[in-house]
Amino acid sequence: MENITAQSYAAAKEIIEKARLQKGKILVVGCSTSEVVGAKIGTNSSPETAIHIYKGIKKACDEAGVFVAAQCCEHLNRAIITEAEAVKDAYTVNVVPQPKAGGSFATAAYKDMKSPVALEEISADAGIDIGFTMIGMHIKKVAVPVRLDNNKIGNATVLAARSRPKFIGGVRAIYNEDLL
Numbered sequence: 001m002e003n004i005t006a007q008s009y010a011a012a013k014e015i016i017e018k019a020r021l022q023k024g025k026i027l028v029v030g031c032s033t034s035e036v037v038g039a040k041i042g043t044n045s046s047p048e049t050a051i052h053i054y055k056g057i058k059k060a061c062d063e064a065g066v067f068v069a070a071q072c073c074e075h076l077n078r079a080i081i082t083e084a085e086a087v088k089d090a091y092t093v094n095v096v097p098q099p100k101a102g103g104s105f106a107t108a109a110y111k112d113m114k115s116p117v118a119l120e121e122i123s124a125d126a127g128i129d130i131g132f133t134m135i136g137m138h139i140k141k142v143a144v145p146v147r148l149d150n151n152k153i154g155n156a157t158v159l160a161a162r163s164r165p166k167f168i169g170g171v172r173a174i175y176n177e178d179l180l
Contacts (some may be wrong), residue, residue: 001052003154004036008056010150011128011158016064019126019162023065026086028138029057030071030078031105035131038156042073046142050104053130053153054112062148070109070124071135080122080138081106084115092117105130122139127164131156139163 012027021027031053033046054070061068062153067086072079079102095118097106110116123140130153136143140163151158 001048003008004049004052005056005115006037007150007153008053008130010056011130011148012057012060012159013063014148015126015128015146015160015162016060016066018148018160021064021066021125023127024067024086026069026082026122027057027061027123028069028071028080028127028135029105030127030129030131030133031103032131032133032156033104035130035156038155041133045099045104047104047107049154050099050108050154053105054108056134057128058112068109069106069124070097070106071138072097072106072118073133075100076102076106078122078126078137079106079133080119081110081113081116082119082122083113084117087117087119087122090117090119090122093120094118123163127161129159129161130133132159136161142166 032041033049034044069080069082127135129135143161146160
């Protein structure tokens, strides 16, 4: 399990650095512990594995001053668990994740956080997807894929993304001769 913690830390640290996340930004994490332990997503939830994954990610986030936002599973409509401080004015919902209803990772996050809140959605600055959990809906527009060197946690593939501001207009739009 120590290897799982180390891999989680390395992946989180890498996306934080590559996305240039600054203090106060939000990293959304979707995690299938089933995939990490070598099973099909949703078939072998592992609370113990989740604790080790969360511990590694939380350490990297704490070092950078970044908030963790844990995505729940589809049974809770991919709700988000994060610290109240990260989303001061957000509309919260009333749910407490459990290993088989919300997912082991979100449950571990909820139990560890000082003042956890649940949200229907969030617009995070970057994210990691451990085991194909589909975090894209929770990343600010425009989401940009990020290739990680640390792209495995246990048996699960780790995908990552960061956000960037939209590019709107441009020289052609401003000086369009057809409009003059």
